[in-house]
Amino acid sequence: MREAATPWERLRQMLITVGPGALWLGLFVLIPTLIMLVASLMSRGSLGQLVPPFGLHNYLRFFSDPLFLEIIGRSLWIGLWSTVFIMLLGYPLAFYIAQSRHKEVLLLLVVIPFFTNFLIRVYAWIVIFQKEGLLNGLITAFGLPPAELLPSTLAVYVATVYTYLPFFVLPLYAAVERIDWSQLEAAYDLGARPIRAFWEAIFPQTVPGLFEGFLLVFIPAVGTFVIADLLGGGKVTLIGNLIQLQFGSAQNWAFGSAASMVLMAMVLLGLWLYARTQGEKGLDKLV
Amino acid sequence: MEPTLFRGRRERKLGQNLAVRLEGITKRFGDQKAVDNVSLDIRDGEFFSLLGPSGCGKTTLLRMIAGFDTPDEGRVIIGGKDMTEVPPYLRPVNTVFQNYALFPHMTVEQNIAFGLRMKKMPRDEIARRVQWALELINLPGYEKRRTDQMSGGQRQRIALARALVNEPEVLLLDEPLSALDLKLRQELRVDLMNLQERLGITFIFVTHDQEEALVMSDRIAVMNKGRIEQLGPTEEIYELPKTAFVAKFIGDSNLIPAQALEPRKVRTALGEFVLDEEDALTPGQEVLLSIRPEKIRLFRDKPNLPNVFRARIDDIIYTGSENQYVLLADGQRLMCETLNQDIQEPGHEEFTYDEEVWVALTPEKLVVIEGGVEGSNPYA
Amino acid sequence: MKRLLSIHAWLVFAFLYLPIAVIVALSFNQSRFGVRFTGFTFDWYVRLFSNERILEYLTNTLIVAVVSTVVSTVLGTLLAVGLVRHRFRWQNALRYLLYVPVVVPDVVMGISLLLLFDVVRDAIGWPRLSLFTIILAHISFQIAYVTLVVRARLMLLDPSLEEAAKDLGATPWLTFREVTLPLIMPGVVSGALLAFSLSLDDFVVTFFTAGPGSTTLPLYIYSSVKLGVSPEIHALSTLMVGITILVLLLGTLFWRKRA
Ligand SMILES: Nc1ncnc2c1ncn2[C@@H]1O[C@H](COP(=O)(O)OP(=O)(O)O)[C@@H](O)[C@H]1O
Ligand SMILES: [Mg+2]
Numbered sequence: 001m002r003e004a005a006t007p008w009e010r011l012r013q014m015l016i017t018v019g020p021g022a023l024w025l026g027l028f029v030l031i032p033t034l035i036m037l038v039a040s041l042m043s044r045g046s047l048g049q050l051v052p053p054f055g056l057h058n059y060l061r062f063f064s065d066p067l068f069l070e071i072i073g074r075s076l077w078i079g080l081w082s083t084v085f086i087m088l089l090g091y092p093l094a095f096y097i098a099q100s101r102h103k104e105v106l107l108l109l110v111v112i113p114f115f116t117n118f119l120i121r122v123y124a125w126i127v128i129f130q131k132e133g134l135l136n137g138l139i140t141a142f143g144l145p146p147a148e149l150l151p152s153t154l155a156v157y158v159a160t161v162y163t164y165l166p167f168f169v170l171p172l173y174a175a176v177e178r179i180d181w182s183q184l185e186a187a188y189d190l191g192a193r194p195i196r197a198f199w200e201a202i203f204p205q206t207v208p209g210l211f212e213g214f215l216l217v218f219i220p221a222v223g224t225f226v227i228a229d230l231l232g233g234g235k236v237t238l239i240g241n242l243i244q245l246q247f248g249s250a251q252n253w254a255f256g257s258a259a260s261m262v263l264m265a266m267v268l269l270g271l272w273l274y275a276r277t278q279g280e281k282g283l284d285k286l287v
Numbered sequence: 288m289e290p291t292l293f294r295g296r297r298e299r300k301l302g303q304n305l306a307v308r309l310e311g312i313t314k315r316f317g318d319q320k321a322v323d324n325v326s327l328d329i330r331d332g333e334f335f336s337l338l339g340p341s342g343c344g345k346t347t348l349l350r351m352i353a354g355f356d357t358p359d360e361g362r363v364i365i366g367g368k369d370m371t372e373v374p375p376y377l378r379p380v381n382t383v384f385q386n387y388a389l390f391p392h393m394t395v396e397q398n399i400a401f402g403l404r405m406k407k408m409p410r411d412e413i414a415r416r417v418q419w420a421l422e423l424i425n426l427p428g429y430e431k432r433r434t435d436q437m438s439g440g441q442r443q444r445i446a447l448a449r450a451l452v453n454e455p456e457v458l459l460l461d462e463p464l465s466a467l468d469l470k471l472r473q474e475l476r477v478d479l480m481n482l483q484e485r486l487g488i489t490f491i492f493v494t495h496d497q498e499e500a501l502v503m504s505d506r507i508a509v510m511n512k513g514r515i516e517q518l519g520p521t522e523e524i525y526e527l528p529k530t531a532f533v534a535k536f537i538g539d540s541n542l543i544p545a546q547a548l549e550p551r552k553v554r555t556a557l558g559e560f561v562l563d564e565e566d567a568l569t570p571g572q573e574v575l576l577s578i579r580p581e582k583i584r585l586f587r588d589k590p591n592l593p594n595v596f597r598a599r600i601d602d603i604i605y606t607g608s609e610n611q612y613v614l615l616a617d618g619q620r621l622m623c624e625t626l627n628q629d630i631q632e633p634g635h636e637e638f639t640y641d642e643e644v645w646v647a648l649t650p651e652k653l654v655v656i657e658g659g660v661e662g663s664n665p666y667a
Numbered sequence: 668m669k670r671l672l673s674i675h676a677w678l679v680f681a682f683l684y685l686p687i688a689v690i691v692a693l694s695f696n697q698s699r700f701g702v703r704f705t706g707f708t709f710d711w712y713v714r715l716f717s718n719e720r721i722l723e724y725l726t727n728t729l730i731v732a733v734v735s736t737v738v739s740t741v742l743g744t745l746l747a748v749g750l751v752r753h754r755f756r757w758q759n760a761l762r763y764l765l766y767v768p769v770v771v772p773d774v775v776m777g778i779s780l781l782l783l784f785d786v787v788r789d790a791i792g793w794p795r796l797s798l799f800t801i802i803l804a805h806i807s808f809q810i811a812y813v814t815l816v817v818r819a820r821l822m823l824l825d826p827s828l829e830e831a832a833k834d835l836g837a838t839p840w841l842t843f844r845e846v847t848l849p850l851i852m853p854g855v856v857s858g859a860l861l862a863f864s865l866s867l868d869d870f871v872v873t874f875f876t877a878g879p880g881s882t883t884l885p886l887y888i889y890s891s892v893k894l895g896v897s898p899e900i901h902a903l904s905t906l907m908v909g910i911t912i913l914v915l916l917l918g919t920l921f922w923r924k925r926a
Contacts, residue, residue, distance in 0.1 A: 013839060014753045018761070021746030021810060025764050028807035032779035033767070039782055089679050096676035106676075108919060113683050115911050119870055119888045120904040124686030127693065127896060134689055137703070162686065165679075185355050186388035188375040190402035190453065194668075197376070200401070204392040215770075223772025226870060230892060240774045247778050247875065257782065260775045271770055 040257035058258035079222035082160040094172040114166035155231040168213035175209025302331030306489040312361035323513035336500040339510030381450035396430035402453040420448040534577040575656040582652040583623040586645040594648040694901035711902040728883040732866040735805035743813025768808035777875030796878025804876040813858035820854025
C-alpha cells in the first residue's frame with residue numbers, strides 16, 4: 001500500500017481505509033462539538049429546549065456570577081489536590097514496583113482496581129463512609145460519637161484519589177522501568193550524596209512520566225461528576241455536576257453547553273501547554 | 288627499589304606509593320563467588336589492567352574499588368586509607384562506565400561540571416576546569432551540545448572528561464572502548480595512553496580484549512572465575528604464562544603435555560625435548576609445555592637444532608601479513624605462524640599443503656607450566 | 668530507605684484493596700444494614716440471580732459492548748492503516764480529532780452526543796434514545812483508542828516486509844491480509860480488549876445517551892446506589908470484581924506463555 005500503481009488506485013485505497021473512520025469521527029465527534037458550540041450561544045425555551053436569540057449571554061452569565069466561578073475554582077482545586085495526593089502515594093509506589101522481584105504480580109495488583117468497574121469503586125467508599133459504615137463503626141468502637149462523613153468534601157477527595165491512583169502509577173511505572181540506574185551510580189561516583197544523586201540523576205528522568213500521569217489524573221478528576229454526585233451529594237458541586245444538572249433537572253441545555261465549552265477549553269488549554277513542553281510524541285504516550 | 292617497567296619500548300618510572308591495595312577480597316552472589324580472594328597492589332601512576340573473559344568478575348571487582356558494592360571479605364585500601372565501607376561519593380576515585388552513563392538531560396558542559404558542582408566549587412573555577420577538560424579530550428566548542436546527539440567516540444571522551452576533571456587519585460575504566468568500532472578503538476587506545484602518561488593518574492583498566500591490555504598496560508592481572516590467574520608486567524604475562532589458562536587466553540599457545548625425565552629434559556608424544564637452563568623439574572613430574580605459534584620454526588631440510596621432529600602441513604590460513612600453518616604430528620595439532628615476507632631462508636620458507644616439514648622448538652621459547660591441564664580452555 | 672519504601676507500598680496496596688474487600692465481605696453478610704458482620708449467607712446472590720431485570724441489564728451491557736467493539740475495531744484498524752500509510756490533506760486535523768474523545772471529559776462527550784441525537788431527531792424523527800444510540804456513542808470514543816493502539820503497533824512494523832510481499836507479487840489487498848494484518852494482530856487484539864472494557868465500564872456517556880428500556884449494569888448500579896445501599900449490589904459488585912480478576916489473570920498467563 002505504500003506506492004500503489006496509479007493515483008486513482010491510491011485514492012481508492014485511502015478512501016477505503018481512512019474514509020469510514022474519518023466519517024465516523026466527523027459525524028460523532030466533530031459535529032456534536034459544533035452543535036454544542038452553537039447550543040451554547042442559544043437561549044432556553046419555556047420547556048428547556050434550545051431557541052434563539054443567539055448571543056454570548058450564557059458565557060456572560062457564567063463568568064459574571066461568583067457562584068459559577070467558585071464552582072470552576074473548586075473543580076480545579078479539588079482536582080489539583082487530589083492529583084498531588086495521588087502523586088505522593090503513587091510516585092514511591094512506582095519505584096517500589098520497578099525494583100521488586102515480583103514486578104508482574106505487583107503490577108497486576110495495581111491493574112485489578114484499574115479495571116474494576118468505576119461505579120463499584122466509588123460505591124465502596126459510600127459503604128465505608130456512610131452513617132452505619134465501616135469508619136463510623138471504628139469511631140464508635142473507641143467510644144466516640146459517630147461522625148457525619150457523608151456527604152463531605154473529604155469523601156470526595158478520598159474517592160477521587162482512590163479512583164485515579166492507578167491511572168498515575170501505570171505511566172509513571174513505565175518511565176521508572178526505563179531508567180538507566182547506572183546514572184545514579186555515576187552521580188555517586190562524582191561525589192553526589194544519595195538524596196542529591198536521586199534528585200539530579202533519577203528524578204529528571206521521571207519528569208515526562210510525571211507529566212503524563214498528571215494529565216491522565218488531573219483532567220478526569222476535574223471533569224468528573226459521579227464522585228461528587230454520590231459522595232458529596234449537594235454539598236460539593238463541581239463543574240461536571242453543574243453540566244449534568246443543566247441537562248437534567250434544571251433543563252437549561254444552552255447554559256449547560258456553555259459550561260461544557262468552558263470545561264473543554266480548560267482541558268484543551270492544559271493539553272496545549274503539555275504539548276508545548278513535551279512535543280506531540282507526548283500526546284501519543286497519553287494513550 | 289624503583290620499579291621500572293616498559294611499555295611500548297618506553298621506560299616508565301612509577302611512584303613509590305601504593306594507590307590501591309586490595310586484601311583478600313571476596314564477593315558472593317548467592318552461592319557463586321564472583322570475586323574470590325583477590326589481593327593486589329597498584330602503584331601510583333600505574334596503568335594497570337584487569338583482563339579476563341566476560342563474567343570472570345572484573346566489573347564486580349572494579350565496583351568494589353569504586354564503592355558501589357562492598358566486599359563480603361577483605362579490605363579495599365585507597366591512598367593508604369581503609370575505604371572498604373566508605374560510600375562512593377567520599378572516595379578519591381572516579382569511574383568511566385561501560386555504557387558511559389552520561390546524564391541525558393544535561394549538556395556536555397553540565398555533565399562535565401557535575402562532579403565539581405557537588406564539591407561546591409566556585410562558578411568561574413568550574414567554567415575554567417570544564418574548558419580545560421574539553422580541550423583535554425579535544426572537544427572544545429561542544430559545551431552546549433546534548434549528549435544524545437553525539438557519536439560513540441565523543442560520548443566516550445565526554446565520560447572520560449567528566450571523570451578526569453575531578454582530578455581523582457585513581458581512574459577506573461570499565462571496558463571503555465568495547466562499544467566502539469575497531470578503527471576508533473585503536474585510535475583511542477593511543478589517546479588514553481598519552482593522557483594517562485601526561486596526567487600521571489593511576490588507571491585501573493578493565494578489558495576482555497587481550498590485545499588492548501598488552502598494548503596499554505604497565506602491568507596486567509589476568510582473571511578467571513573470580514580469581515587472579517597471573518599478575519605481572521605485560522611482557523611477562525605474554526612471554527612467561529604461568530598457567531594454561533593464561534597461555535591460551537593471552538595470544539595463542541600450543542600446549543603439549545609432557546613428563547620430566549631429568550631436571551631439564553622431558554618426554555612428550557612428539558619426542559624427547561631439552562629445556563632451558565632456568566627450568567628445573569623433578570623427574571616423573573607431569574607438566575605442560577607452552578609455545579607461541581610465532582616461535583615455532585619450520586624447515587624443509589633437517590636443521591641441526593635441538594627438539595626437532597617431523598610434521599605434516601594439514602592446513603594453511605593466509606591472513607595477509609602472516610601464513611598460519613596447522614601442523615599434524617603424531618596425532619597432535621600445532622599452530623605455527625610465520626611472517627609473510629619475501630626472503631626465503633631456512634626458518635622462513637613457504638610451504639604447501641600436505642608437505643612434510645621439520646619442526647624445531649627452541650628450548651628458550653618453551654615455557655613450562657606446572658600444575659597440569661586444568662583450566663586449559665579459557666572459554667570453558 | 669528500602670524499608671520505608673516497602674512500608675509505603677504496602678499501605679497503598681491496603682488502601683487500594685480495602686474498599687474491594689469490604690464489598691466482598693458484605694456480600695456474604697446476613698445483616699441488611701450496616702457493616703456489623705452477623706453471619707455468613709449466600710442469600711444476596713440467590714436474590715440477585717432471581718432478579719430477572721438484572722439479567723436483562725446484563726444482556727443490554729453485553730450487546731452494547733460486543734457490537735460497539737466489533738465496529739470500532741474494524742473502523743479503527745482501517746483508520747490506523749490509512750493514517751500510517753497515506754499522506755493527505757487534513758491529515759493533521761484528523762489526528763487531532765482522534766485525541767478529542769481520549770482527552771475530553773466524558774461528561775462533555777456525553778452531552779454533545781445527546782445534543783446531536785436530539786437535533787437529528789427533531790429534524791427527521793429518528794433515532795430514539797435506546798441501545799442503538801448507546802452503541803453509536805460507545806463506538807465514537809472506542810474508535811479513537813483502537814486507532815491509537817493499532818497505529819503504535821503499525822509504526823513499529825518494518826515497511827520492507829510489505830515491500831517484500833509486493834515484490835513477491837501480492838496485490839495490495841493480499842499484502843494487507845497476508846502480511847500486515849497478521850503482524851499488527853497483537854495491536855488489534857489489545858485495541859479490541861481495551862475498547863470492550865471501556866464499553867463495559869462506561870457510565871457517563873451511557874447515562875446521557877440511554878433511553879427507557881436501555882438500562883445497562885452501570886446505570887442500574889448508579890440508580891440503586893442513589894436509592895441507598897443494598898446487599899444485592901454488593902453481590903453483583905463482588906461477581907464483577909471476581910470476573911475482572913479472573914480475566915486479568917488469564918490474560919497475564921496467556922501473554923506470559925506466548926512470550
Ligand atoms: N548483581 C549481581 N547479582 C548476581 N550475580 C551477579 C551480579 N553482578 C554480577 N554477577 C555475576 O558475577 C559474575 C561476574 O560478573 P562481572 O563482574 O560482571 O563479570 P565481568 O565484568 O568480568 O564480565 C558473573 O557470573 C555474573 O553473572
Ligand atoms: Mg563487565
